[in-house]
Amino acid sequence: MNIILPILSFLCGVMLTETASGSSEEGKPSPGVVQELWFGIPGASVKDLTHRKIFETAAPDVRTISHLDVENQGDRYGARYSALLKVPASGKYRLYLSSDDSAELWLGKDATQKDMACIATVKGYSDIHNWGNQPNQASEPVQLEADRFYFLQVIHKEDGGPDHMSVAWSGPGIPAPVIIPATALFIPPGILPEEKKQSPAKAD
Numbered sequence: 001m002n003i004i005l006p007i008l009s010f011l012c013g014v015m016l017t018e019t020a021s022g023s024s025e026e027g028k029p030s031p032g033v034v035q036e037l038w039f040g041i042p043g044a045s046v047k048d049l050t051h052r053k054i055f056e057t058a059a060p061d062v063r064t065i066s067h068l069d070v071e072n073q074g075d076r077y078g079a080r081y082s083a084l085l086k087v088p089a090s091g092k093y094r095l096y097l098s099s100d101d102s103a104e105l106w107l108g109k110d111a112t113q114k115d116m117a118c119i120a121t122v123k124g125y126s127d128i129h130n131w132g133n134q135p136n137q138a139s140e141p142v143q144l145e146a147d148r149f150y151f152l153q154v155i156h157k158e159d160g161g162p163d164h165m166s167v168a169w170s171g172p173g174i175p176a177p178v179i180i181p182a183t184a185l186f187i188p189p190g191i192l193p194e195e196k197k198q199s200p201a202k203a204d
């Protein structure tokens, strides 16, 4: 793959990329994660976002970031993170979620959202980058193939106080959980607002 790495800059603890489009010039997905934010929503449960009508409307704040690893974004917000996951080697992987407040981690069977399953949760909150505060923070082992993309999504709800959300993995050659590197995360075609007006492109 011939991918031009985006210019990275730090802002409020979040690495922002300069990527403006979900697809590179070759039609391959660009590196990154799409972050959609809805501010002004109370509650510490994921349902406090997903059960509201506003969740069915376009997020007023959409950003492109490099990792599923964010903190200190404010209070009373809900967030949805979308990316295509591509593993470096085929094999069994576990994914891990930590967050404050609650979050859900969903994984698809391919590059689409149609067969996503919730594979890890945090209820209430966990410590930052602590993958073992609660029993459901780690997924069961899942077989992932190196030549495929898998749709990955996190729904995160913050009420007040500290806030963070991170996703790690372990698998072939990765014995202990580490934050999923930027090289494994790509922007799903058709997710960014400027692309939603066009017909969706194929992911692979």
Ligand SMILES: [Ca+2]
Residues within 6 Å of the ligand: 100, 101, 125, 158, 159, 160, 161, 162, 163
């Ligand atoms: Ca909090």
